[in-house]
Amino acid sequence: xxxxxxxxxxxxxxxxxxxxxxxxxxxxxxxxxxxxxxxxxxxxxxxxxxxxxxxxxxxxxxxxxxxxxxxxxxxxxxxxxxxxxxxxxxxxxxxxxxxxxxxxxxxxxxxxxxxxxxxxxxxxxxxxxxxxxxxxxxxxxxxxxxxxxxxxxxxxxxxxxxxxxxxxxxxxxxxxxxxxxxxxxxxxxxxxxxxxxxxxxxxxxxxxxxxxxxxxxxxxxxxxxxxxxxxxxxxxxxxxxxxxxxxxxxxxxxxxxxxxxxxxxxxxxxxxxxxxxxxxxxxxxxxxxxxxxxxxxxxxxxxxxxxxxxxxxxxxxxxxxxxxxxxxxxxxxxxxxxxxxxxxxxxxxxxxxxxxxxxxxxxxxxxxxxxxxxxxxxxxxxxxxx
Amino acid sequence: xxxxxxxxxxxxxxxxxxxxxxxxxxxxxxxxxxxxxxxxxxxxxxxxxxxxxxxxxxxxxxxxxxxxxxxxxxxxxxxxxxxxxxxxxxxxxxxxxxxxxxxxxxxxxxxxxxxxxxxxxxxxxxxxxxxxxxxxxxxxxxxxxxxxxxxxxxxxxxxxxxxxxxxxxxxxxxxxxxxxxxxxxxxxxxxxxxxxxxxxxxxxxxxxxxxxxxxxxxxxxxxxxxxxxxxxxxxxxxxxxxxxxxxxxxxxxxxxxxxxxxxxxxxxxxxxxxxxxxxxxxxxxxxxxxxxxxxxxxxxxxxxxxxxxxxxxxxxxxxxxxxxxxxxxxxx
Numbered sequence: 001x002x003x004x005x006x007x008x009x010x011x012x013x014x015x016x017x018x019x020x021x022x023x024x025x026x027x028x029x030x031x032x033x034x035x036x037x038x039x040x041x042x043x044x045x046x047x048x049x050x051x052x053x054x055x056x057x058x059x060x061x062x063x064x065x066x067x068x069x070x071x072x073x074x075x076x077x078x079x080x081x082x083x084x085x086x087x088x089x090x091x092x093x094x095x096x097x098x099x100x101x102x103x104x105x106x107x108x109x110x111x112x113x114x115x116x117x118x119x120x121x122x123x124x125x126x127x128x129x130x131x132x133x134x135x136x137x138x139x140x141x142x143x144x145x146x147x148x149x150x151x152x153x154x155x156x157x158x159x160x161x162x163x164x165x166x167x168x169x170x171x172x173x174x175x176x177x178x179x180x181x182x183x184x185x186x187x188x189x190x191x192x193x194x195x196x197x198x199x200x201x202x203x204x205x206x207x208x209x210x211x212x213x214x215x216x217x218x219x220x221x222x223x224x225x226x227x228x229x230x231x232x233x234x235x236x237x238x239x240x241x242x243x244x245x246x247x248x249x250x251x252x253x254x255x256x257x258x259x260x261x262x263x264x265x266x267x268x269x270x271x272x273x274x275x276x277x278x279x280x281x282x283x284x285x286x287x288x289x290x291x292x293x294x295x296x297x298x299x300x301x302x303x304x305x306x307x308x309x310x311x312x313x314x315x316x317x318x319x320x321x322x323x324x325x326x327x328x329x330x331x332x333x334x335x336x337x338x339x340x341x342x343x344x345x346x347x348x349x350x351x352x353x354x355x356x357x358x359x360x361x362x363x364x365x366x367x368x369x370x371x372x373x374x375x376x377x378x379x380x381x382x383x384x385x386x
Numbered sequence: 387x388x389x390x391x392x393x394x395x396x397x398x399x400x401x402x403x404x405x406x407x408x409x410x411x412x413x414x415x416x417x418x419x420x421x422x423x424x425x426x427x428x429x430x431x432x433x434x435x436x437x438x439x440x441x442x443x444x445x446x447x448x449x450x451x452x453x454x455x456x457x458x459x460x461x462x463x464x465x466x467x468x469x470x471x472x473x474x475x476x477x478x479x480x481x482x483x484x485x486x487x488x489x490x491x492x493x494x495x496x497x498x499x500x501x502x503x504x505x506x507x508x509x510x511x512x513x514x515x516x517x518x519x520x521x522x523x524x525x526x527x528x529x530x531x532x533x534x535x536x537x538x539x540x541x542x543x544x545x546x547x548x549x550x551x552x553x554x555x556x557x558x559x560x561x562x563x564x565x566x567x568x569x570x571x572x573x574x575x576x577x578x579x580x581x582x583x584x585x586x587x588x589x590x591x592x593x594x595x596x597x598x599x600x601x602x603x604x605x606x607x608x609x610x611x612x613x614x615x616x617x618x619x620x621x622x623x624x625x626x627x628x629x630x631x632x633x634x635x636x637x638x639x640x641x642x643x644x645x646x647x648x649x650x651x652x653x654x655x656x657x658x659x660x661x662x663x664x665x666x667x668x669x670x671x672x673x674x675x676x677x678x679x680x681x682x683x684x685x686x687x688x689x690x691x692x693x694x695x696x697x698x699x700x701x702x703x704x705x706x707x708x709x710x711x712x713x714x715x716x717x718x
Contacts, residue, residue: 029531036616051535051690142604142687148435214605214686367535368689371614 011059015045026054033062037140037371040381044358046370053370056362058355064385071334071345076102076176076312079345084170086347087383089129091171092122093325099174100255101321101332105314106176111302114178115257119294120191121173122323123287124161127198128154129326130280130287133378137277138209140375141218146209153201160190177308188295195288202285210281219274223361223373226271234353237328238283239377242276244269249324260297263290273376280378313340327351327378349383405490408500412489419640420633424451427636427679434683461625466529469622473527478623478630481520484513485634488641493568495654495663506567507555510645511548514600517638518544521609521619524631528622536618539690540609543599546697551596553705554589557712558582558649567645571653583650585716588708590650592701597642597678599693601635604682608690643674 016028032043041062047055067086071079083098084091096118103110131154135147158168164183165173173180209215225235227243240247248265250258266282268275314336322331328350337343354377362370394403425440425448432439440447465471491506493499503509518541525537559565561582562573574581583590599606610618620631647653647670654663688696 027531037614050538138686142607143685144431144604145435145683148437152436212686214688217692218686218689366689366691368614368687 011043011045011057015047015055015057019047031370037374038381039136039375039379042355042379042381042384044370044374046362046367048367051366051368053362053365053367056359056370058358060355060381060384062385063382065382067386068345068347071342071347073341075340076314076342079342080175081170081172084167084172085382086349086386087325087327087330087351087380088169089132089380090125090326091169092118092125092173093323093330095171095174096122097321097323097325097330097332099176100323101319101334102176102312102314104321105317105319105334105336106309106312108177108308109305110177110256111305112257112299113182113301114303114305116294116298117179117183117303118174119257119261120183120291120298121161121165121171121179123290123294124157124191124194125171126326127284127287128157128161130284131157133280133326134205137375137378138215140371141215143209143215146205149201149205149208153197156190156194156197160187160194163187163190175304175308176312178302178304182303188298191291191295195292198284198288202281205281210277216274218368218372219277219376220270220272222273222369223365223376224270224272225357225361229357229360230271233357235328235357236350236353237325237378238276238279239328239354239357241265241267241279242376243271249322249329253322255321255323257294257297261290261293263293273372276376276378311340313338322348325350327380327383328354347386349386351377351379351381351383352386355379355384405501408490409486412486412500415489416485416633416637420636421451421455423636423639423675424454424632426676430676430679431683434680455629458625458629463627464622464624466622469529470527473523474622475527475627477520477524477527478627478634480523481517481634482630484516485637485641487513488638489644491567492641492644492648493571493653494667496660498654498664499568502566502568504564504566507559507565507570507645510641511552511555514638514641515544515548517634520634524619524623528619530622532615532617533619533621536609536615536621539615540602540619543602543606543608543693546694547596547599547701550592550697550701550705551600553702553709554586554592554596555645555649557586557589557705557709560709560712561585561716567648567653571648571655574652574655576652576655576657578652581650581652586650586708586712588704589712590646592705592708593646593650595696595701597646598681599697601638601642601678603635603639603678605685605687606693607682607687608693639675639678640671643671643678646674647671 012028012030019026027048029046029048030043031046032038033041038044043059043062045057045059046053067082070082080095080098083094086094131150135150138146161171162168164181164187165171225239225243227245230240230243230245236247244267246265246267249255251265263286266279266286268278316336316338318333318335320331320333322329324330329348330350331348333346333348334342335344358374358377361373365373428450429439440450443449443453465474488510490501491499491503491509493502521540522537525533525540528534558570562570564570578584602609610620615621620628623631647667651670654667656663656666658666
């Protein structure tokens, strides 16, 4: 084992030093930062005995971009584009969390039409995010085709969002007191078509993938997460709902026009990877429902508050605002000292809490199961490092 | 002219010339087959995934694989530091070397066989086992933990799946009473209901499942499971080192399909004149290859313990029963 002790960096050495006597000589291997199933630059140090994982430890910080620090040195307007880049898959939820926090702090009224536009675009973005997860997760499990199908569908939604926001991935669409542009008839018609498309596609995916025997064997009773443990780690979103807790920020801490909309919060009590899978697929259905209702309820009027301030200079104080992102509770906490930049800005990202589960969940599982568990947590790495 | 042939045949035995011509033809076939199958695989994948597949290089992209092959040959060969250079470079050659031998005894049409050995089936089964050794060397010589895991997987997978495969094949040889592939074909008629897959459906299915595992194709592609082991045993290979593994994979797909065709699907036999036997043969072989591609692009990968369970708990007992059934019912 002499070569073993020489190679590796600080983290590997620490990991090795913690290896107890009876486990000495087990294979210590780095999963990542470049590994196909970590979806980004996440690194997991894994101690393996044959195919079984006896210990796993995530190492983060490979994609740290100092978003929180940037928040302290940039003005409120300048900071907006950052929010599209924290979680690139559900960028609009982060947009909303930040904009919502500042609006709450400055008490800016948002027109009703703008609220509905926000709901529609945010839910579409959520569907996009879940579609990407769906494809990537099945790619982790070795099925190559679903990701092509899901990207095909996502393309329709992204085209629609591009039409009004101008971007395809890292959106910066919401503004203090409204949204950047109004939605047009082409967008509304296209969105209705997209909802129809999704309604026909989701049953097909169920037949093709969800009911597949191999897939069920790879997901069911894999990475069982008890509710108590999920609470202990502060897991939110589909990971928590996959353990049976019906917690959704849209219902628990209602914001915008969500209280007026009729939708369900899917939750499955099993707590395994399949439950998390089912939650996300069910959420796509619910998002389609929300979009259709919002389109029907869409009022006429301003899409931007007429008296929205050109320069943001909030009063002294602090504010916390949370929205439900595709991965869980997205929270933004701002302390203002009355100047044009925040004194402190804290981003609460769901992936960070969800990742911390992994070390405990992966213990004693097979390597392939660990990949399945990691995939089922739906991690977006830039969100973890912020 | 005839005196010239007699003169040559006195110098070199005719049998040797026959084998040499066969070998040259087989080597040409392996190369072309590799190019064509990679193209077909990508087109099939494209068709299944609702995208065009390669279509930029040449008409409908048919020159794409040629361009890829040129690229692979032009790449620098790289051996990892700390690795065992000898084993590392021996592995791709060892993966490729037995392939021409595997094709030698397969009857493509009536009398169209390079070397009609009376132990032809044994020869194929024995030399196809060398592939495991190649993967083992590749995993060990790479000095990479992922490669090593891939090698470990490939060995236990091969051991697990050789047994049911052999038992399924044994059941066929029990009915025909020969290991000569051309004789096994002769034992079957021209019509589908005279083929062995109907008399031994269990053996046919067992053989098919084992064929997927033996060629490391999805859903049993665990030695190179991309999302788990990066690329498994060929993680460290570049250029033609990787290319030879690739060629070996596609050729062994054809070999297992050919053996399956010979054993269960009547070989080159089919309605119509006997001279067109090779058409039937290739149609059946590539039909099976297409089936393997279809499965690859449809199913997720199984887990490693599930893979071994399928073999030890289901396929081996089933193939033993199949052997007993064949011995008892078909023979009596």
